[in-house]
Amino acid sequence: MAEFWTRYRRNRAAVLGLGILFTILFMAATAHLFYPEDPFRLVGRPLSGPFENGFLLGSDSLGRDVASGIVHGAKTSLLIGLIATLVSIFIGIFFGAFAGYFGGRVDDLLMRITEIFQTIPSFIFAILLVAIMKPSIFSIVIAIAVVSWPGVARLVRGEFLSLKNREFVQACHTIGMSDLRVMLREILPNCLSPIIVIGSLMVATAILIESGLAFLGLGDPNIMSWGFQIGAGRTMLRSAWWVCTFPGIAILITVLAINLIGEGLNDALNPRLKERQ
């Protein structure tokens, strides 16, 4: 762990990213303390600019507080990003592990399915899935997971292919371990580091997809999110630029921080890769 941190710390940008992410997490966790009101509530004069009428970042056309929306929206973005990524990693490991471990026909079949999902234009597919299932946290998570797992499946398959003939795996076979146990307890832990790296980058992509869906009006109607704020503010662009601008900056900073962390994790977990470059 100490060695990991020493290597991670060498990438300054990644440390900065971690700092930013902690700030955003803190913001999301304390949202109810600083803004106890429901972010959908109308709390003041509509279309007040930043620093006007007691609004830090202004208010929208209905008098909702933009700053309150941003801190409450942070929860939505991070939560959906994280859960959707976990679900898609789960699907990806399932497909990739079976394809790589068993090879042959199983591999052919699973990889064909993966290929089909990789070919389908992912954002339109996500739109379609949410539209059919009706917008809710659940449908958004499922839609993002369904369009993001093929990358994980390919990665896990490659790792399993290269690990399954190693000596320690053969030793497991010799002592009569079951296939499932070899896959889960022996091979999978050995390919965790690339999965962690790809997972961290997927959280960033998931947040971008979620904001895009919410912008198009496919967000959960009961939950404040950054994409929804921007979508709701776009008609007021001429008179109230701040309604769209600040939530967008929040998305930009969050996604940037997570990407930086992903690169740092890559440097720290796959040191050989770094030395080769």
Added chain:
Amino acid sequence: MPRSSKIFRYVSKRLLQGIPIIIAIIVINFFLLNLAEGDAVDVLAGEAGSATPEYMEQLRKKFGLDQPLPVQLAVYLKNVLVLDLGYSFRHEMAVQDLIFDRFAATALLMTSTIILAVGFGILLGLMAAMRLNTWKDAVITVFALITYATPLFWVGLMMIVVFSLYLGWFPTSGMENVAAFYEGWDRVVDIAHHLVLPTITLSLFYLALYTRMMRASMLEQYGQDYVVTARAKGLTERRITFVHVLRNALLPVVTMAGVQVGALIGGSVIVESVFAWPGLGMLAFESLFARDLNLLLGIFLLSSILVVVVNLVVDIIYCFLDPRIDVE
């Protein structure tokens, strides 16, 4: 066997591989249609205001909706193969006609985006690789990082704020000034004027992508043996870069341009709805609001097929570009 007939065999093999993918996509489409609440008859009844259960039953029979699922699937497959994608009750038009009406606008936007993104991406990547570890390289890298993290719709809205509302250089939305009744060259100029902001917005993400790829690809080529040979021959660095390294570094970027078409279609839904560009993306956005599922599925199907076809075409172009590619 001569190379030309090998390529022919390779192409037909790839064509055959594309067919099951397309059929699978059609089947997925069919099941999504069935997953949705209500069928076409419910929609029709809703439009009409009132309908007796007997009448709805009769309609279901007429559309074949009372048949078992496999039969319906077979009928659906047959319909799609003859390019019958169903009927849009909102627009009162066949889905395929609507799609073909709007296709040209999207094709225009996508073509200009690809040209801009690939062109500038190659240029910036080349610059970054030649000025490795200088401030120019750092600026280009930071630009790519930030662009990766920015949502497209927000870039579009900010472009409108700065360049349309504040500076007044470009129109905020639409594809042309319909009220002006421009003809000939004036109309071309008008459309180009409207095209600028959507193109820049859509191309930013891909610009960052191609820049990073081009930089990495150039650096990889610089490490190859043939570069050492060229240096030993006494060629100038300039000549090595532009004649030898550049050509080889371009290949992976060309492939990437093809692979990214699927993502580009998704991006165009966002960009078109921000700028009210009257293409397929805008149509998808409208159909979302109108709950016009038939239309949305049609757009989805067509864009999936487009991705399969483009990937195929890129593969074929690729084996003409690079004679080393094994087409066995």
